[in-house]
Amino acid sequence: VSKAYYDQVPYTSQAYIETHPALLEAFGYLHGIDPPPIRSSRVLELGCASGGNLLPIAYSLPESRCLGVDFSERQVARGQKVIQGVGLTNAELRCQSILDFPRDAGPFDYIICHGVYSWVPVEVQDAIMGICRDCMAPNGVAFISFNVLPGWYLKLWLRQALLLLGKDVADPDLRVRRGVEFLDFLVTNEPHASMPISALIKQDLQWLKGRPSSYVLHEYLEEVNDPIYFQEFAARLARHGLVYMADGRVNGINVPNHPVMQRFLTETASDRVLREQYMDFLTNRAFRRALVVRAGQPIDFSQMERRLENMQIMSHCKPASVPPQGTSVPELKFPHPTAGHISTRDNGMMAGLLHLAKAAPQATTVRELLEVIQGGKGMSAEQFAPVRQMMIRELLQYVMTNLAHVYLSPPRFGAVPSEKPRVSALARFCSQSESRVTSLRHEPVDLDAQSAVFVQLCDGTRSVADLVAAMPGANEQMIRSAIGQLVKQALLEA
Numbered sequence: 001v002s003k004a005y006y007d008q009v010p011y012t013s014q015a016y017i018e019t020h021p022a023l024l025e026a027f028g029y030l031h032g033i034d035p036p037p038i039r040s041s042r043v044l045e046l047g048c049a050s051g052g053n054l055l056p057i058a059y060s061l062p063e064s065r066c067l068g069v070d071f072s073e074r075q076v077a078r079g080q081k082v083i084q085g086v087g088l089t090n091a092e093l094r095c096q097s098i099l100d101f102p103r104d105a106g107p108f109d110y111i112i113c114h115g116v117y118s119w120v121p122v123e124v125q126d127a128i129m130g131i132c133r134d135c136m137a138p139n140g141v142a143f144i145s146f147n148v149l150p151g152w153y154l155k156l157w158l159r160q161a162l163l164l165l166g167k168d169v170a171d172p173d174l175r176v177r178r179g180v181e182f183l184d185f186l187v188t189n190e191p192h193a194s195m196p197i198s199a200l201i202k203q204d205l206q207w208l209k210g211r212p213s214s215y216v217l218h219e220y221l222e223e224v225n226d227p228i229y230f231q232e233f234a235a236r237l238a239r240h241g242l243v244y245m246a247d248g249r250v251n252g253i254n255v256p257n258h259p260v261m262q263r264f265l266t267e268t269a270s271d272r273v274l275r276e277q278y279m280d281f282l283t284n285r286a287f288r289r290a291l292v293v294r295a296g297q298p299i300d301f302s303q304m305e306r307r308l309e310n311m312q313i314m315s316h317c318k319p320a321s322v323p324p325q326g327t328s329v330p331e332l333k334f335p336h337p338t339a340g341h342i343s344t345r346d347n348g349m350m351a352g353l354l355h356l357a358k359a360a361p362q363a364t365t366v367r368e369l370l371e372v373i374q375g376g377k378g379m380s381a382e383q384f385a386p387v388r389q390m391m392i393r394e395l396l397q398y399v400m401t402n403l404a405h406v407y408l409s410p411p412r413f414g415a416v417p418s419e420k421p422r423v424s425a426l427a428r429f430c431s432q433s434e435s436r437v438t439s440l441r442h443e444p445v446d447l448d449a450q451s452a453v454f455v456q457l458c459d460g461t462r463s464v465a466d467l468v469a470a471m472p473g474a475n476e477q478m479i480r481s482a483i484g485q486l487v488k489q490a491l492l493e494a
């Protein structure tokens with residue numbers, strides 16, 4: 001992949017919550033290892049583009065030291081402007097090829113490589129794993145995402161079609177538009193629309209139509225695009241003294257919880273790698289976010305439930321309806337904005353999930369949550385003891401299907417509206433030029449023009465009355481509600 005290409009069409013770099021060291025630390029701990037505490041950690045991101053992911057990490061962990069490398073001068077320069085504008089002292093972006101990264105620069109506690117591995121030549125792929133081997137702390141955690149087969153076979157169909165359709169078009173935007181228009185015709189017009197291939201590509205096409213053209217270009221039209229089977233990835237890790245620990249996000253993919261399938265997996269897949277490989281076939285998986293540790297780290301699934309009890313938990317699931325006080329309902333549904341929903345008939349779990357929803361986006365300790373669940377069931381500690389484990393298992397299931405996040409060190413941000421609200425300096429700075437900023441929970445927040453002005457005014461110097469005066473047409477109630485919204489979006493400093 002040419003450096004010039006990334007300079008010509010910069011990648012829209014943004015935050016990915018699953019790469020934040022807080023979640024790498026939490027997943028490491030949950031899987032039996034004891035990763036370095038994140039507060040004072042050293043973090044490295046390979047292929048960091050303009051730092052849309054790394055700079056919010058650095059901002060959220062002021063005592064950490066974060067280094068990002070990328071060979072695109074234009075992207076790195078853009079990120080360096082943010083570092084200067086915000087006055088970040090713990091972040092550095094370096095214009096350098098991954099191939100030239102010095103192997104004595106470690107140890108790094110957390111290494112992130114998102115959206116790079118499958119789009120670079122094999123020597124760069126090798127360097128990515130080599131850097132993890134040479135530069136990662138003994139108990140460190142690396143995040144490497146990559147495209148997997150068999151799910152990518154269908155996307156390769158799209159890729160080849162898009163490449164062919166846009167081959168003589170120089171303008172990048174037009175290239176994408178030309179290809180998408182053709183494919184759109186294919187899936188919407190008879191007789192093509194009734195052909196099996198239309199049904200197969202429809203979902204992917206819908207997804208890519210909603211993306212900016214820079215995304216489509218880098219996702220589908222890169223010179224190199226090399227999806228591999230999970231088994232092959234695991235073998236490459238092994239050659240570098242590394243091992244797959246878990247996935248940073250399961251993409252909402254759930255292996256069918258069916259006795260026949262469970263028996264098949266237990267009997268046929270004797271080892272972890274084979275089991276994961278079968279699951280990719282079962283779910284036609286196309287993307288993995290591998291959490292990687294050194295071989296020899298004590299990965300231990302048997303401790304998960306016990307370790308979960310020492311953690312904090314947060315969920316974006318909200319009740320579909322809130323039962324009036326003192327009444328009970330047979331079942332309650334808690335939809336999640338992106339990852340499906342939780343349905344429960346258990347009074348205890350209902351109380352627990354209502355408690356989590358009220359606390360969000362702040363995390364709650366799992367112990368406190370278990371007490372609420374016990375209260376919801378109206379049980380004494382003795383009565384609750386035999387069901388406690390079942391409840392923990394249920395919570396773990398939510399975590400493993402992205403319906404909840406767990407933490408050892410939860411993100412810090414304002415939990416209540418303040419009289420002189422102060423939005424994160426990074427979000428204030430970025431809102432001057434971008435409509436998408438990053439929250440202190442490392443999640444994207446989209447701002448319209450008016451919200452961007454409000455965010456910039458909330459710099460900790462203005463009272464509610466000052467804000468009423470500064471926002472045309474606003475009254476106190478509107479300003480208080482807008483500050484409440486900033487709390488919910490995790491944009492306010494603690």
Ligand SMILES: C[S@@+](CC[C@H](N)C(=O)[O-])C[C@H]1O[C@@H](n2cnc3c(N)ncnc32)[C@H](O)[C@@H]1O
Pocket residue numbers: 001006011012013014046047048049050069070071072075096097098099113114115116119120124218
């Ligand atoms: C598809 S973008 C992903 C950016 C970002 N990590 C993300 O997920 O949003 C790939 C990035 O890798 C960088 N890159 C590709 N090959 C590289 C190399 N050999 N050395 C350094 N950076 C490289 C590109 O400049 C680009 O910013």
